[in-house]
Amino acid sequence: MQSLPTILLKPGEADRIIAGHPWIYSGSVLRLTQPAADGDLVQVKDHRQRFLGTGLYNSKSRIAVRVLSPDRIEVDRTFFESRIRAALAVRQRYLSGSPGSFRVVNAESDFLSGLIVDKYEDILVLQISSLGMERSKSLIVEALQTIFSPRAIIERSETGARKFEGLPDANGVLAGNLDGPVQISTSGISFEVDLIGGQKTGFYLDQQVNYRLVAELLSRAQGCADEVVRTPGAQVLDCFCFLGGFGLHAARAGVAGVHMLDQSADAIAAAKQNAERNGLAEKCSFEAVNVFDWLKAHTRVPPHEKVVPQWDMIILDPPSFTRTRSAVPDALRGYKEIHLRALKLLKPGGTLATFCCSHHVDAGLFQDTVLSAAFDTRRILRRVAAYAQSPDHPIIPMIPETEYLKGFAFEVVR
Ligand code: SAH
Secondary structure (H helix, E strand, C coil): CCCCCEEEECCCCHHHHHCCCCEEEHHHEEEECCCCCCCCEEEEECCCCCEEEEEEECCCCCEEEEEEECCCCCCCHHHHHHHHHHHHHHHHHHCCCCCCEEEEEEHHHHCCCCEEEEEECCEEEEEECCHHHHHCHHHHHHHHHHHHCCCEEEEEECCCHHHHCCCCCEEEEEEECCCCCEEEEECCEEEEECCCCCCCCCCCHHHHHHHHHHHHHHHHCCCCCCCCCCCCCCEEEEECCCCCHHHHHHHHCCCCEEEEEECCHHHHHHHHHHHHHCCCHHHEEEEECCHHHHHHHHCCCCCCCCCCCCEEEEEECCCCCCCCHHHHHHHHHHHHHHHHHHHHHEEEEEEEEEEECCCCCCHHHHHHHHHHHHHHCCCCEEEEEEEECCCCCCCCCCCHHHCCCEEEEEEECC
16 A cells, blocks of 8 residues: 555645545646556545545546545455445435336445446446546456346446546447347336437436326325326326336326427337337327427417417426536526426416436526526416435535436416
């Protein structure tokens, strides 16, 4: 251990690390005491040489060190095995209903910056976004095999972040065999998921708990929390539906119809098949369109006429409109526009279930944007639920980047 190269931090930079944030930006580094190769393990000390932790170094990245531990550690197979087991135990404590598919490791949320592991029934999908983790890939695969004995381990390392680490994209089968799409089930609805070519690692696991919560509102709308009680007449619009997560759960809640929109023709084709697989095709309809265009077309009326609201529930779950702080104003215009139009299309008493997955737009700012749209459309909203990312994407408040998905359900009072 004594021989590890040492990164000394500039004065004032130690507190964030002591507080538990794992990123040391290159601008925080005072100097390196001896040469370190990119991907090497280094020890981190403050400018007075006080030990702060051990981490993985990369001179090419803006994040020069990703701290793994406040202790002096070895990064070997045992290290990965115990970190992954600890992460799994968190899921077992906080994910209700023992789902077969969930995120096992969520990078910084589990003190493994640069590593994501998703479990889709008996298949694992790995996503590596840092050079240090890339170097440890075979150790990680071995640890995963020991813990899960999976049928296959797939790699989907295609994040933009890899570019900043000097890494090319990498995908393929790391272990075992995968011979086609995988069937998963979330609260009783089954989905066929493309783990090799689908969005993210195949599914939006971070919304898994919210599918059920939003669908429950449809039952409550009839004055009873029991999910068996149906909502016979309701019409639901699921915008940005992807594989139909929200829409299909709503359809199962017994509504009259669910219309799903996504600009990806592949997503719409898959959502359609998922509706059939679950015996819900009759009440579902689909359109491969740009949601902005669709909403615009459906809220366009001649001067002095009003839009006729037709929907009992509208779900808005767009992609992140901004990955950077500087693009937040543009993103807010986008969020406001879809809310303005959605509010015009909702019947009084109807429900807006809306989500924002941009880390840079926090819940307060997001709600302000919805309220600004409500003001412009002269609607009064009652907030009936607040949502967050599923518990398999744990939030570490000391690492603000771990908190990104927020959502609300609003009832249109009038
Ligand atoms: N609600 C989904 C996840 C949505 S992710 C779920 O729970 O699984 C965002 C989706 O929006 C993606 O499927 C993407 O194809 C789609 N998308 C992105 N921009 C769009 C646009 N302008 N119009 C329609 N769909 C869009």
